[in-house]
Amino acid sequence: MKVELVRANASDADVLFAARVSTQGEKTLESAQDAETDASRSKGLINYLMRDRHGSPFEHNSMTFYVQAPIFVFREFMRHRMNSYNEESGRYRQLNGTFYVPAPERNLLQVGKAGAYNFLPGTPEQSELVTAEVRATSTAAFESYQRMLDAGIAREVARIVLPLNIYSSMYVTMNARSLMAFLSLRTTREGSHFPSFPQREIEMVAEQMEDHFARLMPLTYESFNGNGRVSP
Amino acid sequence: MKVELVRANASDADVLFAARVSTQGEKTLESAQDAETDASRSKGLINYLMRDRHGSPFEHNSMTFYVQAPIFVFREFMRHRMNSYNEESGRYRQLNGTFYVPAPERNLLQVGKAGAYNFLPGTPEQSELVTAEVRATSTAAFESYQRMLDAGIAREVARIVLPLNIYSSMYVTMNARSLMAFLSLRTTREGSHFPSFPQREIEMVAEQMEDHFARLMPLTYESFNGNGRVSP
Amino acid sequence: MKVELVRANASDADVLFAARVSTQGEKTLESAQDAETDASRSKGLINYLMRDRHGSPFEHNSMTFYVQAPIFVFREFMRHRMNSYNEESGRYRQLNGTFYVPAPERNLLQVGKAGAYNFLPGTPEQSELVTAEVRATSTAAFESYQRMLDAGIAREVARIVLPLNIYSSMYVTMNARSLMAFLSLRTTREGSHFPSFPQREIEMVAEQMEDHFARLMPLTYESFNGNGRVSP
Amino acid sequence: MKVELVRANASDADVLFAARVSTQGEKTLESAQDAETDASRSKGLINYLMRDRHGSPFEHNSMTFYVQAPIFVFREFMRHRMNSYNEESGRYRQLNGTFYVPAPERNLLQVGKAGAYNFLPGTPEQSELVTAEVRATSTAAFESYQRMLDAGIAREVARIVLPLNIYSSMYVTMNARSLMAFLSLRTTREGSHFPSFPQREIEMVAEQMEDHFARLMPLTYESFNGNGRVSP
Known part of the structure; x- marks a missing residue:
């Protein structure tokens, strides 16, 4: 960030x-x-x-x-309607393959009830799983994006496979x-x-x-x- | 839609x-x-x-x-600040694995200059490529999401791997x-x-x-x- | 009201x-x-x-x-910017000579400090003064407005003499x-x-x-x- | 202005x-x-x-x-809801007796139809009438305002007799x-x-x-x- x-x-x-x-x-x-x-x-x-x-x-x-x-942060941010925004466009530009991966200190477990969740640390295994899944899925999605661009597909179509953690x-x-x-x-x-x-x-x-x-x-x-x- | x-x-x-x-x-x-x-x-x-x-x-x-x-449509929609919005939450709810795949009649080729693009049909090969890429990437991302949920990871973390074409x-x-x-x-x-x-x-x-x-x-x-x- | x-x-x-x-x-x-x-x-x-x-x-x-x-109420009301407004126009229409006069129960005395005033009843003399002043000033202003209109002056000019208590x-x-x-x-x-x-x-x-x-x-x-x- | x-x-x-x-x-x-x-x-x-x-x-x-x-200008101005406003308050402050009087070059005659009016100069007599009416009505209203203040009436009540051309x-x-x-x-x-x-x-x-x-x-x-x- x-x-x-x-x-x-x-x-x-x-x-x-x-x-x-x-x-x-x-x-x-x-x-x-x-x-x-x-x-x-x-x-x-x-x-x-x-x-x-x-x-x-x-x-x-x-x-x-x-x-x-990452886009999942911007999605929440832009719900604030009193502000003025201009954002990088996946229609006008080829996007960079930079992705957010949660750091080891990011709490991974959600406890409590809806509307008032608390978050606690995950186990080392859970943390490794998240890192591995997020990296692998991001990489695979970006490769798919690039294959479509290489085949001449419009940017606005190809980008729809990119995940919410892209910066x-x-x-x-x-x-x-x-x-x-x-x-x-x-x-x-x-x-x-x-x-x-x-x-x-x-x-x-x-x-x-x-x-x-x-x-x-x-x-x-x-x-x-x-x-x-x-x-x- | x-x-x-x-x-x-x-x-x-x-x-x-x-x-x-x-x-x-x-x-x-x-x-x-x-x-x-x-x-x-x-x-x-x-x-x-x-x-x-x-x-x-x-x-x-x-x-x-x-x-x-799909989320890439909502991202554009919510830039209109005079409206009132409430959206399904990936933090409060496990999301459905329903994804947008461009229909065969969707134009895939972008021509012209920035700010005034036109779109033309792709070849049958291009259309097949898009269908295959979008399906495969969506499926893989949703499986990754589910693996993280199955391992006890919070929904708000797991959902970051989901692509922009999820409904x-x-x-x-x-x-x-x-x-x-x-x-x-x-x-x-x-x-x-x-x-x-x-x-x-x-x-x-x-x-x-x-x-x-x-x-x-x-x-x-x-x-x-x-x-x-x-x-x- | x-x-x-x-x-x-x-x-x-x-x-x-x-x-x-x-x-x-x-x-x-x-x-x-x-x-x-x-x-x-x-x-x-x-x-x-x-x-x-x-x-x-x-x-x-x-x-x-x-x-x-009265207009002094609308002036405060229209500071609320989230609403939609359409108001009677002194440019497009000859206004009615209807004016707000504070009722006898309206508190007339302001006590306390700025930002946290309290209001207390006035004496009967004060109440009579307010009634007399508001009536006389409203009537005189409306007569002036009408004299200008009778002389062919545009409504948007003539109305500037009307007081804030006009409805x-x-x-x-x-x-x-x-x-x-x-x-x-x-x-x-x-x-x-x-x-x-x-x-x-x-x-x-x-x-x-x-x-x-x-x-x-x-x-x-x-x-x-x-x-x-x-x-x- | x-x-x-x-x-x-x-x-x-x-x-x-x-x-x-x-x-x-x-x-x-x-x-x-x-x-x-x-x-x-x-x-x-x-x-x-x-x-x-x-x-x-x-x-x-x-x-x-x-x-x-003058207030009749502010009334139109504040209909623009995208701006931020802070205005002098007739509740918090004793207002100055400064009033707008149309200058001789101000067109006084409205011609044409609603929504597309044009304005033409008035005669010298019309111009004199407007000056005299606006001055007299403003002065009388301000004297009424001051009499009420002198009698101890709250500012927010006394000000309701002031005309729309007060600055x-x-x-x-x-x-x-x-x-x-x-x-x-x-x-x-x-x-x-x-x-x-x-x-x-x-x-x-x-x-x-x-x-x-x-x-x-x-x-x-x-x-x-x-x-x-x-x-x-």
């Missing part, structure tokens, strides 16, 4: 000027352009917005990520409010007000996005964590 | 009462509740809305479809404006103002949705075709 | 079939078309979805309301998930997980919408209340 | 890297981070995207505007695709593929936004104009 921050226009100051227009109107413009802030009052205002779910001030910013992940790449742009909704559903954390049970692989992507967010908007991020990781 | 209309609350009358509130305000309510319409004036009003791109009156309706199609199922709800945007991009028709080059398999789904739409909202549908199949 | 339910395609059964496709795939179709449900299991499933914030199954339905309310009318269509988000922000209730401080007049509209929702989708409504009135 | 560009992260290069991920996948990342572009090939690609309505690459950017305009202020954030949809509907231009008949005052705001857009994304802007000003 690879996540790079390509472009960002996102800072805590963007939240503040948008919030202050409610109470200060035209007087906010100067401070918006200066991006100067009074740290302690700013922190209080952001915390109030987060706690009482005034979400719109968290939308006046933008983060663009480049993400490389793809995309650009995705979102604002902080949408990112917090994503993190709330796609990470598992102690202290979250609402429990989430994401698949580990999308959580690995989410964690990298979270690191960028924490650096860009530290007050917003701290407040998100302090209020149960609920998107405002 | 299977498309069933599960629920609909969609008629040309819904477009009309929404449009008439602009000019008639509170007087529209009675006619909205009667759903009675004057056919010829209605046709003219719908055509005016479509032609001059007054899109919002086409949103006060709702169609829910059940769709069975899935979903419910999708949309309004007529969103449906027209979908049809505009996912069908190829003479007389379309903007050219589209959809993959044939999603077009097969779109055509079935279009048939339902034509029956439910005949004036809207006629006007959509008469104005270059541009979503208003 | 007037709210009428014009069209609805909304029932608890719509939530259930959409949720069950996750675990039952193609087997849900028959039950979706029958709309039959097992009451106690249904209640449990809806409650689970609401509590753990699985929001998408609450989107496969549609409610269209006709609303008459307008609109159709608005939304699904249950969006309606719950609206109710969560636009009503004040004991037991709400997140506090909201709506202006009383939009709450009067919201309460009427809530009554319709409670009748159409009783299990969903009960679960919404039972889980702190947080939109899933 | 006042429009200031507060923040922007928008360039033609953002369109290009997003588009190229379709055909180049992981190879685009380096160029995305360099933001270097080959001018003539870039122009061709942007034109192709615009013409064939590949809209998503135009979403990976962000522009935040501060806008001061408000807001921050609005959008991407280039949404901005083009806005410009397409809110400006009148020769060469537009679809005709639009905006109220002059929102067009005055749109024209200032268009100037910023033209400077930030010159290739995109040129292509928008060259393809009939249709949002892709």
Whole structure:
């Protein structure tokens, strides 16, 4: 899983000027352009917005990520409809034969009931089986794909045999409010007000996005964590 | 590909009462509740809305479809962010081993340049190759999936070897404006103002949705075709 | 304030079939078309979805309301971007001179701090002042509007003198998930997980919408209340 | 009308890297981070995207505007649901008594039929009437507002007598695709593929936004104009 921050226009100051227009109107413009802030009052205002779910001030910013992940991760990711996406195309391009194989530390056993599964480590034999099956099936599928391409079959037809663990790449742009909704559903954390049970692989992507967010908007991020990781 | 209309609350009358509130305000309510319409004036009003791109009156309706199609079709479908989706889950359920195999009439050769490809029939040998490759790869992948499940591996891990041509199922709800945007991009028709080059398999789904739409909202549908199949 | 339910395609059964496709795939179709449900299991499933914030199954339905309310209410209403709107137009139509005047029971005094105001009754003198001012200003503005129209001035210019308490009318269509988000922000209730401080007049509209929702989708409504009135 | 560009992260290069991920996948990342572009090939690609309505690459950017305009303009503006808004609040703040009065060059006479009105200059007498009516009504309404505030009435109640021509202020954030949809509907231009008949005052705001857009994304802007000003 690879996540790079390509472009960002996102800072805590963007939240503040948008919030202050409610109470200060035209007087906010100067401070918006200066991006100067009074740290302690700013922190209080952001915390109030987060706690009482005034979400719109968290939308006046933008983060663009480049993400490389398997298609089964992208399938979950793209259900988030507030974001902008462009993805590598199996119709326009011959795909690379790069496949995700679960690492040895990936938990393989699912316990508990539907909607609240927990995952535990597999035995060494189970881990070896997964590695062997995933490698063999990926390789066989990619060879089939290449045989069809070699025979002149259109890419959009040949690619249908490729498995869900093939890596793809995309650009995705979102604002902080949408990112917090994503993190709330796609990470598992102690202290979250609402429990989430994401698949580990999308959580690995989410964690990298979270690191960028924490650096860009530290007050917003701290407040998100302090209020149960609920998107405002 | 299977498309069933599960629920609909969609008629040309819904477009009309929404449009008439602009000019008639509170007087529209009675006619909205009667759903009675004057056919010829209605046709003219719908055509005016479509032609001059007054899109919002086409949103006060709702169609829910059940769709069975391969995952590579769903991947394109779910890029349409104005719709509501719920899909069969490979995490919550053991998947059926049902796979899409291109029919003999499926064109296999891609000609022309990127962004405007055309497709031509393959030779009998090419067609046989595709059938053989797709069947063999699908079968092998599903056997691998089952071996992992039999060994106690979690469904969400085992499913990553399944190919993009496995069938899935979903419910999708949309309004007529969103449906027209979908049809505009996912069908190829003479007389379309903007050219589209959809993959044939999603077009097969779109055509079935279009048939339902034509029956439910005949004036809207006629006007959509008469104005270059541009979503208003 | 007037709210009428014009069209609805909304029932608890719509939530259930959409949720069950996750675990039952193609087997849900028959039950979706029958709309039959097992009451106690249904209640449990809806409650689970609401509590753990699985929001998408609450989107496969549609409610269209006709609303008459003053423009200052519509200004707040239309900030909810997930809905579809068509409103009476001051450009296309000569507006009626009907204005909202606060009733005697409307609280007039604001106490407490920004973001968490409370409202208390005014004195009889204050109440009389408000009635007199609102009536006189509305009447004077409407006379000015009419003088301009009589002099041949375009409606879109003349209407700019009309006050925010003039009544307008609109159709608005939304699904249950969006309606719950609206109710969560636009009503004040004991037991709400997140506090909201709506202006009383939009709450009067919201309460009427809530009554319709409670009748159409009783299990969903009960679960919404039972889980702190947080939109899933 | 006042429009200031507060923040922007928008360039033609953002369109290009997003588009190229379709055909180049992981190879685009380096160029995305360099933001270097080959001018003539870039122009061709942007034109192709615009013409064939590949809209998503135009979403990976962000522009935040501060806008001061009368409420009747904001009412139309906020119907555009793809944007993010925060506006000065008449509940949280005592409003300034600044009102829009049509300038002498504002056309006052509406001719033609509904949906396609044209506007012509009024006579000097009509122009004087409008100025006098708008000034007098605005002043009287603001005095009424102040009398209620002086008597201790809550701001949210007192403000309901204020007219639609009172100035408000807001921050609005959008991407280039949404901005083009806005410009397409809110400006009148020769060469537009679809005709639009905006109220002059929102067009005055749109024209200032268009100037910023033209400077930030010159290739995109040129292509928008060259393809009939249709949002892709």
